[in-house]
Amino acid sequence: MSIFAAFIRLPAPVRATLLMSAAMVFFTSMGVFIRLASENLHVLEVVFFRNFLAVVLMAPWIMGYGISALRTDKYGLYSLRAVINLVAMAAGFAAITMIPLAEATALGFTAPLFATIGAVLVLGEVIRARRVAALAAGFVGMLLVLRPGMEAMSLGALLALGNAFGIAITALVVKKLTATERPEAIVLWMVLLQSPLSLVPALFVWTWPDPMTWVWLFCLAGAGTAGHVCWTRACGLAEITQLQPLEFIKLPLIAILGYLLFAEEPTVWVWLGGAVIFGSTAYISHREALLAKRCARKKGG
Template structure:
């Protein structure tokens, strides 16, 4: 018997949750940039994690300390080490590149995830998705433009953040097969605080004045965005929700223009559109294949007379 489709209200709720997460992630990028005027981005990463932990700790009240019981601690440790390296590189890019350019390059993460899934998980990636990946990297080249006068080594740092983020995504996919989502969130946040403190101590200066507001907001926006994002994906399909996440780009582009007098040139815009289009197609294909696999499994499980 076919499974009933989710009601329209569920789709709308998922869409609003994804839009909320997109706004929060965009605002996190803005406050990181504001804080970077007086603080090193390594310190901002620490405060983002420290104040983000305050948002995540209520999970312990809901599930009790037993939530932390796991046999996968070495995997959490590895995942968080890679995640911190990605965060430090990504925050550095936000602090030193035009906001829209840094965010555009962060959208290359799904391209790297497709490659990593094939290399590390043995997932079968067919020709159409490989073509989408290739087109996505063509968009990256439009933004980076190696050899041109506009080329900056900072763009390579942004790409490093995206590459490391793709490895984190693979680790989360493996962990989520046996670990509940709230345990992953809590262990990640708990480990990120001391891990991000180590590099922050090397450049430490105490925040002054309004900078405290920016670093607290980074923690609230970042953790809040992740919570809304995970709930949106639980309710809706990735292929339908991914285009909504692209709204982060006009948000940070507008804020970069208003607050930092930044412009988003035609090369960055063209590259961003190519990357976003490639990501939308990859998300659509993955959702289609997942539905086919689920339908095939349901058909094989349904036996006559049962």
Template sequence: MSAPRNAHARAALLMLGSTLGFGLMAIFIRLASQSIPTWEVAFFRNSFGFLALLPMLVLPVLRQPRPAAAFAARVHTRHLPRYLVRTAIGIASMFCGFWAIAHLPLAQAISLAYSSPIFVTIAAIVMLGERVRARRWTAVALGFLGVLVIVRPWSHAFSLGTLVAVAAAVLSALVAIQIKQLSRVDEADTIVFWTYALWVPMSLLPSLLDWHWPTGIAWLWLAATGAMGTVGQLLWTRALKLGDVSALTPISFMQLPVVSLAGWLLFGETVDAATLVGAGIILGSTFYIAHREAQLARQQRTSAPSEAVEPGV
């Protein structure tokens, strides 16, 4: 019994590390955005993230007789057009998400980002033909209620900027569905490599329209943004390989208090009651959706043990 317990403990620690990595990334995005345009922050996040990723892809093949051929085989794909679509949508989601982090209170921006699984459920119905029963529809409806509580379109507190954060969540959901589709035909390393390889030039083009060379400590914030984003993504992937997504999802919610505390200490932000209530509803809805997805995945593995489990990203 000790081995499963150790695996669950490692998964929890990896997810906690991932959560802190993504939380720090959000903080560094806000700090960098004080002197650098959002487009450019995204470009440097992708560039420094790609530099952090490459050694992890290259080092394992250096011990092989033909390293270059081994690396080419590791990242080979026959689906480049699909990656172009996936990364274009991903860039749009990133721009919206970074803009929200730069211009909205951090707690509000991150709370709305957590609504992405709600839109993933809807996209899975439309794009993958998945069946969703009453309980998950109820969770989706409650999640929408949480989004409305934060956005408050009926109130004088409503801001069009909150819709940018919602757009980021919707686009992120589309990306998640595309990754699920690509994971059926390519390995996780291939997906990650081509995502970054295409993200860098795609995010450079709009940055050139309003380019500001970073100076001083801005370079540190930009490098840290890329490093923390890559670390968070890699730890998240490894956590999900070891543990159950429904058990690990609540740990990822720790990002919200981390960024809320940073928003208060660094930027003098306070969290209003509507954001707290809406975030609570969204997190509860997201947890149930993750729990139900994990149940369905276990049932599918039990009923079809010969099928390979799709690799995570």
């Protein structure tokens, strides 16, 4: 029996966990490739090549399934996701070049907090005391990482928070798309729309990559594409609230890579704040899952 066949025979929750874990490894490695590529290339060009090369890498999939596989009636959602995700991507890539990788990763854990607040302000959802307390704890964790007053608030940290805010919005859009769209199509539509959009600002700072930078750019595009495919497939197999705790894998992984490759030593505040942020988001996810089950039981009863 092949590995793929054995994987398909696994229960859906197990497959979702494995896919999400793989996605976290790919996303973590992206930070390293972004840092390496940005040493000799402007970050706006790195954003463009991340999207353009992903289209190149996915060309065999297009040829195999045909253009009809991209047929959709969700152009509005795809466009919204592309614009927001592109802005968030540019902010996140720039942050990685400005602050330690572990700090950028820890601040990225605030995305579910922003998603919860957005659901209250935009969708009118009601949250109760325990979720409010978890939100407050999450933002305390953010302050532990940033330590305003003790250290100057850096532009890189603000950009990392902007990236988390954008990711929070796009995660909700992706979950909506997975109900009817193929995971590969969701990823491909993202890079197809983001490639021309990201080319415009890149042209103002354009220089051609050297041979080694091309290697990092292809690795970045490959890791990003594989990560998004795994993440999208995982979201189609299980609820985001069940998968979200696996995101904490990124912090120890990036801390190890940052230390080995760039001699970055995360402070105790990054670890402590990251743990607090993660704990609060995991609790919020747990409460949302329980609420969804209760609502489902009431509708069924």
